[in-house]
Amino acid sequence: MRTNRDRVRARGFTLIELLVVIAIIALLMGILLPSLQAAKRLASSSGCLANEKTLLTAWIMYADDNDGGLASNRACYDTAADKSPWVHRPKDVAGNDLANNPAPATITEEDRFRGIQAGTLWQYVKDVGAYHCPGDNRRSTQLPPRDCWRSYSISYAFGNSGHAYREYEKLHEISNGALYYVFVEEEHNGSRYGENEGGWALRGVEQPSNPSAWAFYDPLASYHLRSSTFGFADGHADRRKWMDERTLAFIETNKHDPGSHSGIQTSSPDNEDLRWLIEHFISRDRAIE
Numbered sequence: 001m002r003t004n005r006d007r008v009r010a011r012g013f014t015l016i017e018l019l020v021v022i023a024i025i026a027l028l029m030g031i032l033l034p035s036l037q038a039a040k041r042l043a044s045s046s047g048c049l050a051n052e053k054t055l056l057t058a059w060i061m062y063a064d065d066n067d068g069g070l071a072s073n074r075a076c077y078d079t080a081a082d083k084s085p086w087v088h089r090p091k092d093v094a095g096n097d098l099a100n101n102p103a104p105a106t107i108t109e110e111d112r113f114r115g116i117q118a119g120t121l122w123q124y125v126k127d128v129g130a131y132h133c134p135g136d137n138r139r140s141t142q143l144p145p146r147d148c149w150r151s152y153s154i155s156y157a158f159g160n161s162g163h164a165y166r167e168y169e170k171l172h173e174i175s176n177g178a179l180y181y182v183f184v185e186e187e188h189n190g191s192r193y194g195e196n197e198g199g200w201a202l203r204g205v206e207q208p209s210n211p212s213a214w215a216f217y218d219p220l221a222s223y224h225l226r227s228s229t230f231g232f233a234d235g236h237a238d239r240r241k242w243m244d245e246r247t248l249a250f251i252e253t254n255k256h257d258p259g260s261h262s263g264i265q266t267s268s269p270d271n272e273d274l275r276w277l278i279e280h281f282i283s284r285d286r287a288i289e
Contacts, residue, residue: 045224045239047134048151052183052231055131055152058124059086059182060235063171070169071120073154073199076100076192078118086154087119087131090194101260103145103194112149112195133185135223145194151221153186156199157282158233165205166286168233177233181280185228187221187255189262203265204274205281214274216266219254220247230280240276247273 062071072084090098090111095118098104098111113128133151142148157180158168168174188196204214221228226248227241242248246268254262268274 045135045227045229048185048224048229049237049239051130051133052152052229052237053235054125054127055121055183056231056233056235056237058121059154060171061124062086062120068170068172070158070171071154073156073159075119075150075153075199076115076195076197083120085119086121087150087195088115090115091118098194100194101192103190103192105144107145107194109149115195116150133221133223133229136185136187136221137223138187138190142190146190148188148190148195150195151185151187151223152183152231153188153196153198153200153218155180155182155184155281156201157205157286158182159199163201163205165282168282168286174233176283178236179280180233180282181230182233183231183237185221185223185230187219187223187251187262189219189254189257189259191260191262197261197263201263202277202281204278205287208278208284208287211270211275214267214269214271214278216247216250216264216268216274218263220251222248222251232280240273242273244268244271244273246271 059071063069071086072082074085075087076089078085078088089100090103090107091114092098092111093114095114098107116122116128116131128149131150131152136148136151138146138148156163156167157165160167160169174180184200186196186200190196198218201218203217204210207213222242224239227239229237229239231237242251250264250266250268253266254264257264
């Protein structure tokens with residue numbers, strides 16, 4: 001004979017109880033998912049920092065093998081006779097440059113890889129993965145040719161860029177290398193070449209003591225929770241968190257820029273982030289005010 005207790009045990013959950021359980025699970029998922037996504041983005045910064053250290057090692061090794069001369073920062077601006085850029089523009093299977101301005105929508109990953117492999121640093125780091133930040137999602141969020149692979153650019157402070165400051169052209173010219181970043185995460189729209197274009201430029205460097213002249217120019221990235229990674233001339237890499245909302249607005253605007261070139265000269269006086277970028281771009285004695 002079944003007791004009342006046995007009948008209670010056998011009846012299972014009521015509809016209301018099931019709905020309560022489902023609601024609790026949904027609530028927990030809503031709380032946990034953002035934390036998991038944040039943890040994933042922070043984890044991607046570790047892989048990104050490792051990439052930048054690898055590229056910095058290659059950059060230094062190239063200089064050691066070339067009488068201290070630094071690799072050219074002019075990505076995508078190479079010519080047939082110029083073998084100095086650290087990476088080249090995307091190339092077809094025969095080694096010819098792809099059309100540019102705009103880049104063809106038929107551009108492939110392999111075209112981009114061939115451009116990387118033609119660069120001067122490839123002999124030191126033969127891994128295309130080292131040129132791509134794990135948090136760079138343009139491959140999944142943008143249509144060709146804007147689905148760029150290469151996440152990093154070299155600052156125009158290193159190499160012959162023709163700007164109004166005395167660039168570092170030899171490794172021995174760099175003192176306090178821990179202060180000055182070489183590699184920058186850049187989120188270019190890629191429409192002109194199908195990759196981040198040229199070196200990474202900054203406005204206001206020529207007038208570091210004049211905050212009213214400070215401005216962004218080439219795009220930045222923010223793949224790691226309001227922050228970007230940088231590779232410095234002494235071989236270390238670090239992450240910088242963006243503090244000014246104008247910096248994040250500039251990054252977001254460039255990300256969705258429909259134009260042929262996503263570099264936008266945007267004034268941002270007294271921006272704390274620009275202060276940091278200017279101070280760590282090039283030493284003051286090489287800037288011309």
